Amino acid sequence: MKDPICEFKAVSKDYSVRHSFFASGSYRIKALDVVNLSVKEGEILGLVGESGCGKSTLAKIALGLEPPTSGQVFFSGYDIADFDKTRLQNFRRQAQMVFQDPFSSLNPKKTVFKILSEPLKIHRLCHKNHYKERVTRLLKEVGLDEQILSRYPHEFSGGQRQRIGLARALATTPKMIVADEPTSALDVSIQAQIINLLLDLQERHKLSFLFISHDLPVIQFVSHRVAVLYKGQLMELMPKNAFLQSPNHQIAKSPNSLIPQFLNSSIPQSSNHHHPYTSLLLSAVPVPDPKMGVEVKKKDHGLTYNYKNDRYQKGCAFAPRCSLATDRCSAERPFWTEVAKDHFIACHYIT
Ligand SMILES: Nc1ncnc2c1ncn2[C@@H]1O[C@H](COP(=O)(O)OP(=O)(O)OP(=O)(O)O)[C@@H](O)[C@H]1O
Numbered sequence: 001m002k003d004p005i006c007e008f009k010a011v012s013k014d015y016s017v018r019h020s021f022f023a024s025g026s027y028r029i030k031a032l033d034v035v036n037l038s039v040k041e042g043e044i045l046g047l048v049g050e051s052g053c054g055k056s057t058l059a060k061i062a063l064g065l066e067p068p069t070s071g072q073v074f075f076s077g078y079d080i081a082d083f084d085k086t087r088l089q090n091f092r093r094q095a096q097m098v099f100q101d102p103f104s105s106l107n108p109k110k111t112v113f114k115i116l117s118e119p120l121k122i123h124r125l126c127h128k129n130h131y132k133e134r135v136t137r138l139l140k141e142v143g144l145d146e147q148i149l150s151r152y153p154h155e156f157s158g159g160q161r162q163r164i165g166l167a168r169a170l171a172t173t174p175k176m177i178v179a180d181e182p183t184s185a186l187d188v189s190i191q192a193q194i195i196n197l198l199l200d201l202q203e204r205h206k207l208s209f210l211f212i213s214h215d216l217p218v219i220q221f222v223s224h225r226v227a228v229l230y231k232g233q234l235m236e237l238m239p240k241n242a243f244l245q246s247p248n249h250q251i252a253k254s255p256n257s258l259i260p261q262f263l264n265s266s267i268p269q270s271s272n273h274h275h276p277y278t279s280l281l282l283s284a285v286p287v288p289d290p291k292m293g294v295e296v297k298k299k300d301h302g303l304t305y306n307y308k309n310d311r312y313q314k315g316c317a318f319a320p321r322c323s324l325a326t327d328r329c330s331a332e333r334p335f336w337t338e339v340a341k342d343h344f345i346a347c348h349y350i351t
């Protein structure tokens, strides 16, 4: 078992938000709610969840860009909150970020050479006489030519810009890269190129990745393990293959009569071996319909969503939307159950 490079221990994050522009007073948003998770050395941990569930918040906390409201984050075994200036600088070198929008993440006023030599300068990684050689090597790593050194970000395609973003992240020879939706701003064919490049770089440099996306097929393709986040709570953590396999766990008896209807519906085969929210996510993946060519069908499971105060209930965040839910689910937060090797589900009724 590999050691964790980045570990979240009971991490919560609250934001205070004003009621409205004109009214005074504020309310709190729980962006993360007691998250326990680790990214292991050399692994790609995929993090999925719908918009607003807290993925980017976790990314920012992993990189020390925002402090958690409670809980701790460890990097290579050390609490990042305890880092002094030197250790913090070292941490910033070893943990890098790749952003969703490759254009706004690159300074439009700087040439590629300037963008890529900046981290070398900030972290004093080599003498300035060697900048050109290092930058050229970085460009080669991401499949770009040294001819582009004097060009500006606006002169590139989205895919090329994302390659430059990756080269910048690699400049400091990091141990971990947090990639927050690195391909969602790109078209499908370029997405595939960037994903293959990421996998290639990960293999070559034995990098650890926290790979964030709401695109399940992409997550399934790149990740070694997948974590599913819903409204700040982790619902499920599984090895990549668990998306397709059928572990031998059972549905515990619940007084809720909707259970058979939900679980026996036309959700893909794997769904009843997942948290109900993961099942819902999986069922929303477009299914190619051979009769209709590339036409896709999305299944509707008739789940209703009651948004009212659901962020502040004590129990499972998914309870207001879940057809398995009982009063227990709203009152009591479920613990992780290991339903198969390295496959954890937080649900009272999936055991
Ligand atoms: N600085 C902030 N101030 C107040 N609320 C915030 C702040 N940052 C995030 N939030 C809130 O925290 C919640 C989680 O936001 P986050 O950006 O982590 O979601 P996400 O999962 O990355 O969504 P997306 O897939 O759309 O990028 C959201 O409700 C968001 O409005």
Ligand SMILES: [Mg+2]
Binding pocket: 055, 056, 057, 180
């Ligand atoms: Mg985000």
